[in-house]
Amino acid sequence: MNSAQRPKRRWARWTALGTAAVLLAATGAFGIFYLQAQLDTVGKVDFATRMAIPPLAPSTTDADGTRRFDLAVQEGETRFLDGQATRTWGVNGTFLGPTIRAAKGEKVAFTVRNGVSEATSLHWHGMHLPADMDGGPHQTVEPGATWRPQWTISQQAATLWYHPHLHGKTANHVYRGVAGMFILDDERTAGLNLPDEYGVDDLPVIVQDRAFDGDNQFDETAPLLSTGGVFGDEILVNGTRGPFADVSTRLVRLRLLNASNARLYNFGFSDDRPFQLIGTDGGLLPKAWETTRLQLTPGERAEIVVAFAPGETVDLRSYPAGSDFNSRMNGAADRLDLVRFRAADSLRDGTEVPRNLGTAPDLAGAEIAQTRSFELNSRNINGARMDMNRIDFGVRVGSTEVWEVVNTNGYMHNFHVHDVQFQVLDVDGQAPPPHLSGWKDTVQLEPDRKHRLAMKFSDFTNPDVPYMYHCHLMLHEDEGMMGQFVVLREGEQVGKVSGHQHR
Incomplete structure (x- = not known):
């Protein structure tokens, strides 16, 4: 959207006063907040600036x-x-x-x-x-x-x-x-014939939302009734507002990164064309998965390959990912234009998506040293908030564990573990969907569904310096939705955290 269309404050995107007055009479002020919680920028973005690489x-x-x-x-x-x-x-x-x-x-x-x-x-x-x-x-x-x-x-x-x-x-x-x-x-x-020329047919796509105040400064005020923190009404891709990218090849690899603080993106194209998901957080999938939509929560990454035809223009968008009350109040009902792709009249065509890509995760049949349970609720994990001086537990180097993680809130959380990539064994006892079939380090937690994650701890031990596990909605981790673990040698005991800051 251009500067004339951009509101000085986020709530200035409310509909006309006449509509608001009718709504107020019918449902009260709460109805106004509910109606205006949905943001729709489709068709309102100028796409006038070349996307920075x-x-x-x-x-x-x-x-x-x-x-x-x-x-x-x-x-x-x-x-x-x-x-x-x-x-x-x-x-x-x-x-x-x-x-x-x-x-x-x-x-x-x-x-x-x-x-x-x-x-x-x-x-x-x-x-x-x-x-x-x-x-x-x-x-x-x-x-x-x-x-x-x-x-x-x-x-x-x-x-x-x-x-x-x-x-x-x-x-x-x-x-x-x-x-x-x-x-x-x-x-x-x-050795694979994937698109791999950085900035040409292999593009970083770092997606962030931002809110600006009347002086063009970042505004971190969370919207009323938001549980996740700030949700901006401006989208930046690689730091570019209203970006376009010129395409010179038939196949283009997009490395999608949700680098927003709290917003979920449900990626898809404006004409609903299919694309190939080839990789997730920890690398390439065993085989590509064709889809038209892909959700990423903060911290998650995905590699996709999309095909273009000569001379065409198509937009990458984020589509609504939920319609209930909490989804609407936390940005998941929004429609957002992200990037416009403009294909040249003649496109090079020398790459492909191979039938076989990466190696499948292999922990499903491993010997499990321990199973741990984690419940995420409010800003707590297992009823406790982060304490910089508390090591919650130790794991043994060389061991494989299964972590059973459940979000018992009605609103969004995800779960990130430092140091390891994990295998999603199942979700509520069912095989994981295709987009969770590869190695992951961050996973969306749908409310009240148990996610069983298998992970192997290797190579590095230290009884006194912990790794983190936490929700990657950044306000949530800042407010305490985080814990600490250490990796131990055989016979070693959990130590004591000491200061490690660099001065």
Whole structure:
């Protein structure tokens, strides 16, 4: 939508006063809130700005083969709207960060400099790595300080991401703009004939919603009756408002990342064309799944391949994903135009979606060391809120566990586990749907449905430095919907958390 159409405040999108007056007389003020909770931007977005493609992060290589990246979290201003620029944060720039790319087997090292006025962190979401390199709430970086994590990439090709994970401030720091994609490659995937030219037929699509106040600054005020936090009425894709992307190939791979704080997206195209889901959080699926809709909650990723015809134009949208009261009050009933794709009159056609893609998760027949139960309700997990000094339990290295996770609220939660990718064994005793058939690290929890997740803990142990598990609606984790576990050697006992911040 253009600046003239954009409301100065989110509630300014209410319908005409005459309609509101009729509604008020019929159902009272509550009816007005219910009616106006639905946002519809279809046909109202100009698509006048070329979609930004985050640059690949530069690196240097040491004599021993270690790849070194320099990342600086910094403050700045970004112009999203006509008029005053918006105060933002970013990594090596004013909003968002570069795409980090590395391959399985590579040793990577980072210099992370904190150039903002508050302590922050960078968490490598979806990465298997030592706990003290994870970038969670125990690895904060003070203003002016530097953090130097390093590890060896030991997992298959996948689309991951990075973002702050400072307890109590994650939502705020991500909302200001600190986030970026982290792409992993491997030899097997490189040998497939998938679209893989970054920025041409392999596109990052980082989707975020934002609300702006009358001075064009980010507004983090949650709407009335919202249970998830802020829901913005403006959509940014790779930091671009109203983006278009020009297509030069028949097949295009989109790496979708829901980097919003709370909003669910139900992705589909304006003409309902089918697309191929080829990968989820932890990498490629065994086989592609054809669909017309795909839901992603905050933190989830998906790789899809869509086919275009010469000269056509089609929009990527988010469609309604629920119609009940809580869905409507938390953005799931919205219709949103996201990106316009414009195909050239002549398209190159040299790639394909192979019949066989990745390796199927293999934990269903594993020996299970322990089964644990997790109930998510309000801002609690198993009746408790996050305590930075409490380690909730320890798991044994080399063991496989099953975690039974249930959302007993009537509103949305999801569940993210650090360090591991898990296999969804079943949902309420039924085989998982196709989009949950691959490796995952974040999963939507439909209310009152038990999700059984199998995960193996390998390689890294530390009795004193925990990994996190939590709801990835960022307000929820900030308010305490998070717990901590450690990975232990045989015979080792749970230790005691100590400070790990970098000054």
